Amino acid sequence: MTTPETNAAVDALVARSNRLGSDPRVTNFAGGNTSAKGAATDPVTGEDVELLWVKGSGGDLGTLRPQGLAVLRLDRMRAMADTYPGVDREDEMVAAFDYCLHGKGGAAPSIDTAMHGLVDAAHVDHLHPDAGIAVAAAADGEALTAEIFGDEVVWVPWRRPGFQLGLDIAAIKAENPQAIGCVLGGHGITAWGDTSEECEQRSLDIIRRAEEFIAARTAALAERGEHPFGPVRPGFEALPDDAPAGEADTSAPDTATGRAGDTARQTGSGPDRASAAAPASRPGRRARAAALAPVIRGLASTDAPQVGHFTDSDVVLDLLSREKLAALADLGTSCPDHFLRTKVKPLVVDLPADAPLDDVVARLHELHAEYRADYAAYYERGAAAARERGEEPPAMRGADPLIVLVPGVGMFSFGRNKQTARVAGEFYVNAINVMRGSEAISTYAPIDESEKFRIEYWALEEAKLRRMPAPKALATRVALVTGAASGIGKATARRLAAEGACVVIADLDAEKARAAAAELGGPDVAVGVAANVTSADDVAAAVDAAALAFGGVDLVVNNAGLSISKPLLETTEKDWDLQHDVMARGSFLVAREAARAMIAQGMGGDIVYIASKNSLFAGPNNVAYSAAKADQAHQVRLLAAELGEHGIRVNGINPDGVVRGSGIFAGGWGAKRAAVYGVPEEELGQFYAQRTLLKREVLPDHVAAAVFALVGPDLPLTTGLHVPVDSGVAAAFLR
Known part of the structure; x- marks a missing residue:
């Protein structure tokens, strides 16, 4: 059983690890490890046993939790020194650590476990600070270690991580009682202490002293007009920025202008497959x-x-x-x-x-x-x-x-x-x-x-x-979904992310786009961008955002849309132009810009149009919307024929009656369609369902599932297809 003292030791170790791991100058992501030793009661014998808690294999100090610690019995682990077969059979020792584990759960021991268990100190930190590695990777690192630290920090020549390195550091600790740690040649630093606080302070002290030494030498170079990397090469200076300073702000990129020309060199497979040139003039x-x-x-x-x-x-x-x-x-x-x-x-x-x-x-x-x-x-x-x-x-x-x-x-x-x-x-x-x-x-x-x-x-x-677990079906794929802050678009983005894709959520409403991206897991999964698909510049900026955030784009879902339900005689030119601008012109602009990036990548791709049952069905009071959807439907066929040589598949989906969560219906179209059919607006979804063969309401997730079916691994040879997701509308059957 654990004791309050045991819990306190673990809590202190986790807190120390989180502090050290939160600063990239101290250690890198998933790098380094920390440990603590203490006593606990063996639940079988009732006797006290000495334990080692050490960060497990693959863990990260900055986000470490108790379950990320490996827990080993020290007596068994230290007994391994008597049976250690030597560096030629080093790998066998890691497997042997499993026989030293104590209790249930816990992480797998890492290769550095021996360093922590064999060193005679209650607390040990092994870290990869930039300043420490700079000393460790210097040509005269041993002499520099002595100059910087005197005899308080001892040089350890390069050795691969493992049991022998643990034995080496344990011997150095025993032979140098005045030492607080060591510099591992070509690798990093290790520090130790009697308490968690002392160990942490010693680690930070070693890093601070190395940083100050480097800073002083760098300043001396600067006084002579020199730089560690040598002088600037004329013509190799940074180009002017054309976006907010610092890291690329893919959540709200500036519109990229100056995209000259539509031509591109197009090649097939093989070494030159990615040589399709982007526009020749990009200013920033x-x-x-x-x-x-x-x-x-x-x-x-x-x-x-x-x-x-x-x-x-x-x-x-x-x-x-x-x-x-x-x-x-x-x-x-x-x-x-x-x-x-x-x-x-x-x-x-x-x-x-x-x-x-x-x-x-x-x-x-x-x-x-x-x-x-x-x-x-x-x-x-x-x-x-x-x-x-x-x-x-x-x-x-x-x-x-x-x-x-x-x-x-x-x-x-x-x-x-x-x-x-x-x-x-x-x-x-x-x-x-x-x-x-x-x-x-x-x-x-x-x-x-x-x-x-x-x-x-x-x-x-x-x-x-x-x-490592098997990758998800859409792992490594980058998706751009338009109109993705609500309804079908949001459901589609959510499904694609769940299947492993990185997603760019493009929407007229920047705030909603960013909020939807945050819901999916943040910038390692999704980014939100503002984009009006009727603007060529906005569309170009959205594809640029995909390139800057994830490297390019593989999968596009043309979902942005709207509808104005009116009879022919009440439909204005403005109504007609707006719907065609968003759905027909917008889909064209998105497909063109995405295809340019896909051809440059040479990795194939998918373009999916969210068209409509109305692209086939002649319903009342809906001429502008249905005509625009018919335009989209034919774009699918035209682009499938044109882009196939680049491995780009183009398919469409024809939904119907997707009321719940729909931005189109919420924007007033639902009320107008309900009036046309003489039903209450809140019952419109069920009304649509009752006129279908299956009598089931179509939801955004049903459309998202169809998108995944088309772009996932099971239909790799399908292009030019329209998939109905309408619960069965016989008048809209493809024929």
Whole structure:
């Protein structure tokens, strides 16, 4: 059983972890681990046992909860030192940790568990602070550690995380009673203390002293007119911003203007499949980023589809403008947590910031081919060395870059979902900070290639990847849904997000669009944008928002609509024009802009039109609406025929009688249709249901389900189809 003292120890550990994990300067997302030791009563024997609580595998300090801790018996874990078979069989020790677990539940122990259990201290922190890694990755890191910390912090040469590293640090702690922690070469820092408070303060003290040392050296360089990354290269400075400062504000992007021309180079499959050029003139940084994003995403998805993230923070743009960019990028990242998420090095565009966009696109294709060849060679060298050691490495996971750096524009990062893509970018920002710090105090010297390969293709890492849940049906797909703040659009956005898609919610009402996006889970799942689909600029900005938020667009739902129910003689030209502008012209504009991005990506795509039963059925007092819906219905057939060569499928859905939750019906159309049919407005949905074959009311979720059926994995060869979702209206049967 647990005791109040046990609960207090766990509470203190979680609180300390959350504080440390909340600051990216202290440790990166899901990086580092913390622990506490204490006594608890064994529920079987009734005797006190010593336990270790340590952050479990894959957890994040900033969001850690008690259930994210692994709980082990210290006596059993420390007994493993007597049976440790050596570094050649290191991986066996992680499996053995399972036999040391105490109680029910809890997280799986991580590779760093030994460090925490073997070190003779009640509390241990292992962290990845930028300043600490800058010292750890410096060419003369050992001497710098002594200069900065004296004998209070001890240097530990690079060793892969594992049981032997735990033994090494335990020995250093025992041999250096005055020490408060250590710097792990090429990796990070570890600190310890008798209390949780002391351990935390020692961790922060090590980081503070490293930061102050780096800051002093950086200031000295500045006084001499020097910079750790060298001078700015003329022509590689950041392009002018054309959106709010800082990170791309995809929740409310500025309208992108200056989109010149509709022509694009169109290619088939293979290495050049993403070479369809975006418009040749994009004046601002964000506009240029939005134009390049689908091209880059298509290249980065050659082996497997990826979601993208864009960053143009000052720290990124500064590195991209500097003389040492290429050399430092080629050295790659150092900390294992970094390169596991960023690959060993990025793809770097070597053209000036204002190079013609077509030239940048062409160069991206060349650099991508070179990157893939280089990565394959890296893999073969590492695999050959592994086989010489009698190991069979996992198969190569993919040769595409996860980080792409474009001078003057920013950084594009990629992953299996938005969070993974965003975190990869955050890790590379950490790596930039590390490089800058190392270059300020010495020379950046990360761990060598062979060690990077051994970690990237570690059997333990492969096992962790295999334990991940299977991706959802629409994972990696980016959807743009118009009119998505209510009714059918909102239900569709909700269904697509539930199936794993990233969603851009476009609506006339910006506040409602952002609120709907927040309901779906926030910016790692959905963003809301204001868009009037009758405006070519608004539509372009919405597609740009998808590119900046998620890398591009794969799936478009043309749902925006309205209706004005009037007899022919009462229908004005304004009524006619408004409905055709929103539904016929608007759908055309959205499809055209989305197709441009899809062709640039070279990954295929889906365009779905929410048309209507009225596109086939001749009902009374509805000429403008029904004619506009018929226009949409024929656009489906026309675009299916035209876009098929690019792998883009175009299908439609014909709903009827979707009253509940509908913005159209709530806006007065419901009252008018109810008057036409002579029923109370609140009974209109049931009225529609009773005139159908199935006698069931059609709801927004039914339409959303049809959208998923068309864009999901089960109908991959279907295009040009209209699916009725009307509960059975015989007069609207397709024929």
